[in-house]
Amino acid sequence: MDWFETWGLTITVFLPVVGALLLGFIKRDNEDALKRTALLVTALAFLASVGVVIGFDYGGTPYNTYQFEVNETWIGAINANYHVGIDGISLPLLVLSTFVMVLAVIYSWNHWEEPKNPKAFLILMLILATGMNGTFVALDLVLFFIFFEIVLLPMYFMIGIWGDKAPRKVPGFAREFETRLYAAIKFFLFTLFGSAFMLLGFLAIYFESGNVGAERTFDIPALTELGAAGAFSGPGNFAFLVFGAMFLGFAVKVPMWPLHTWLPDAHTAAPTVGSVLLAAIMLKLGSYGFIRIALPILPEEAVSWAPFIAILAVIGIIYGSLACLAQTDMKRLIAFSSVGHMGFVMLGIATMTDIGINASIIGMVAHGLITGLLFFLAGSISHRYHTREMARLGGNIKLMPVLGGILAFTAMASLGLPGLAGFWGEFMSLVSAYNPLDGLSLGVFRTAMVLGAVGTVLTAGYMLWMLQRVNLGEPSAEWEGRQFHDVDRFEMTAWVPLIILIVVIGFYPKVVFNATTDAVTSLVDAAFGTDTTAALSSLVKGG
């Protein structure tokens, strides 16, 4: 299987976009062929990622080494290469991405939002898949940036075309907007705003790498090596600002308070599958960027920014949960819950410890599974009732026991019930916040820990309240005499794997940690553990 060592990741990343091309040749009205092709392509991409999982060497490989690595010259003039590879940090996220994509295609089978057009929708989904998979394996800043930006476009169109058409009043404007247009533009602009700064940061690092190293490079492993030696942390606040620029780019995507306001709108307006992909995978691109790029390349600056990140993360937790308590729209509630959950992820990262970063990775995976499933459910519920207003719902579990049961299960998973996947991320990020990296303010982080724990109570509060309003009680008179069909087989096929994974990770988190722990530990050791000044001088002298 030598060829797979070199081609595995490329197949995983580019198969979907090849599939998108194939779909272009199929007639628009041949819906079955379109769906089958899309399913086949995503399933093959998933299988390829499974192949990567099987071929992955879990033994403690040295820091900053990547498997399934490919490094070919791409744009020689600026020394940008097609450099992809995978390590324990990106492996779970890559698999999550390919996996959720398959389920999304299965779910779309009979859930087309107006104005239908499965061909266009599937093509966008496949392009999205390539962008997301690519971001997780890119080892070159230019490549990373391109994949990072590719995902914007399909999502923009998904929201803008298939989104919610209801008019929406926007404070500050006299006229009303269609929700989908407002949300799509907001989403696009917000992310682009962040990305602009991120690109600036990347370029700054590129030019600086020429000053401190052998030659200018966008190569992440090479920059990581320089970063671990503290090469960018010279006098002055250059590196501090560079980290700030990257922070903006990643933080918008996460999203961190107060850059989160695009998220509720985008989620509420997006079609179901769009919401699912947005929540399950796209939000992780930001936090993954922190772990893959910002932390290793600029470790000292990461430490100086850490308290700030932790404070924003905790504000996000409390704030998101409080905002949830005020929601009347089910999808909007779930969207705000993402702000809170990603707060835990960021709190873990902010501690700069191996426990914290492991917590954030499993938090990302768990949030992807759980919130993805919640959006599936919210989509199916609004598909049936044609409303997301929780005041009009109620007694759902009586009308549709299976759907209601799965909703209850997922809500429990979302509030961090121990024994389900969501628990580990929250618990371990609290553990890490109690003992952050040496030198970080204990006061800030322990306060963050306590507030985070209070946040779990609020989370339980709004989730139970949601269950009460959607699931329990008697159905409102509005639905009397209406026949609702319970979960159909496509929904079941899409959801059951998620449910099983949520339970399996809940009871056996090793499936994730097995991959991550060595990579994270060596990252933390290299970035924050060694005497950086000594390492720097040896590196600069030695070239």
Added chain:
Amino acid sequence: MNDLLLLAAEEHVIEAGTGGFWSDTAGIMLVTPFIAFLAILAVGKRLKYQGGEIAVAALAVNLVWATVLFVMNMTGGVLDTSNTFEIARIGSNLVFELGWVVDGLSIMMYFLVNFVGLLVFVYALSYMHGDVRVPWFFAAFSLFAGAMLILVGAPNLVQMIIGWEGVGLASYFLIGFYWHDLDNVRAGNKAFMTNKVADVGLILGAVILGVTLGTWDFAALDEAAAAGGEALGAVAVVAGLLLFFGAMGKSAQFPLHIWLPDAMAGPTPVSALMHAATMVTAGVYLMARTFPLFEHLATEARSWMVAIGAITLFAVGLLALVADDIKKVLAYSTVSQLGYMMTAVAAGGYTAGLFHLFTHAFFKALLFLGAGSVIHAVHSNFMQDMGGLRKAMPTTYWTFLVGSAALAGIFPLAGFWSKDEILATLGAEGYTAVMWIAIAGAFVTAFYMTRCVALTFFGTYKGHGEPHESPRLMTAPLIGLAIPSILFGLLNIPGVELPGIGNFTEWLGVRVVAMGDHHAEAIDFALAGLGLGAALLGIILGWAIWGKDRLSQQERDRFQVPVLYPLLRRKYLVDDLALGLVGATTGPIARMVDWTNTYVIDGIVNAVGGVTKWLGGLVYNGLDQVGVDGIFNGLSAAADTAGSALRKMQTGRVQQYASGFVAGALILVVLFVFVI
């Protein structure tokens, strides 16, 4: 186990057994209920008892293991093994494990959960017959059993948290079992939320303890404590108090007890097993598991815990006097008894608290099942709809009477011995004032149980229809629970070793002795007499007031039959005095506590809920939508306005554009030629 502990064990000539096959496979107990859960969801609907038989079968299998281990622990030396497997490893030092512990403490709980659980499940087969959603009932009940066994079998704090929240989840499901009525849903929410608040303490305590020790293993905690506690230092007080706060929630300690009476909204078997016998004792169990922390390291915090336990056992016990719902009487009583356990464990009475936990489980489950049997017959929860059921329901009556007597602490039933042990411990540990409160509590207990029995089984029947004795499937578990309620107190008579099997103190295992637990070596007859006296006084007074409808009879006589009035008045002069005296003191106090409970504590909870919701609205509507979002909307509005103005230039006429272009070019030419 640590050498020190073994050393201590050898001094007391307790040899540790291994349990062999049975303890190696004890983990099966932790799994079967979950299998049952899935099986019931899958096929429950099609079975005769709608899945109940699967639940019963699972616990029956479990009971085999529990019993064998229980007997081995009694006869073959105390067991102390644990089997674990790793579920996660972070770096080189942080390990998460699941597994099961087989030691005296967990064996006691295995036996308790499976024995009481099995009887309650059997009872439920009949009790729930014909009710709505029976498969879901048994599935959730099995889920509870599984989570509870995970909790008690936990070798480390993290697994305990998994079980802890698992039982909370099952509790939420089952309290809100009749979810078509939103009141029940709210009761479930209240239970879950109250517990969740307390869980903040548990989780933070676990975090602090785990990070400090580097592991969550209880064994490591024992070792750290035995080594003198340097490893823990000052955090022990913080961690201990936080864990205690967590325990206060699950074990319904004042002022977090408020959820338990509301939890009676669930079906009665649920109240019996979860909200009386097992789940609510999880807090006490947690304290026992982390006992070394409290015994050696968190001594500064102990008086707080004892005080909270004492308030609970007395103040909440008084509430039982004014409740009309028979299940609420029992619920308040449960809270009060949990107060006893907490007080005992916090005061250092490891054995005393656990022994009361053990005996209480049997007689309180018995009382709840008896109450369920009555409710089943009269279709009402309220005692004013009952009365005189003694004749109609003899088995229920006699078993209920046994349970009440045991709860009241009447010699020689189980409750007498365990309560006496608590009193002795409090005295010996120097908490004399608390000991007197506990004696007063014994009086109150006997008092309200007498009222309960009198109103339910004596006097005339005031409800509708003809009440009948419940079917055999329901009465058999009552008898099954009545026997241990009578006998199990004898397992731990101070200073008495039963031939061949020793006594309860020894079964609890080596760590008790090593931790310097107080255990009375002989019966303190004066104290025992005092406790019994208080209980008897309670019964006499209670009977005088509520016995056989006498008071209401008198009132009826006073207005309807004037001739008999003076006689009756003379006859009941004592009763009147007692009623006046007791009514003037305990009544208002109880009512005041009830008022505080309803308006102050509940009020605070509701206010916090309301304020939080209001705050949520404020944050969302005020800050988020107007402030934060407003900035972004403002920016884009500005861009929009500018764009509207500028787009007028786009006339669509090519030649206008070209003119502009040429004009621009000309300006550039002028600049280049004449200016530069």
Added chain:
Amino acid sequence: MIVNQFLILAAAMFALGVFGLLVRRNIVLILLSVELMLAAVNVNLVAFEAMHNTSQALGQVFAIFVITVAAAEVGIGLAIVLLIFRNRRSANVDDLNVMRY
């Protein structure tokens, strides 16, 4: 060598082209005006080459490039004009303001 005559010729041609571009209403004539401007540029290119005499004939090369591009441009331009005419029965630019805001 004196390049002034060539430059004056080119400037005149260019000015004529600009004039035509701005005042003509017929698209075909506008295109012709553009061609005239391009031709003016070509004259300039060749004239400057002759003046500097780089011996690489750069000016001529550029001029040929321009001619090629101009040919392509006219091809596409006329095709568009044809389509517009077919659809609108008119080749007057004033009728074509669909690209307005």
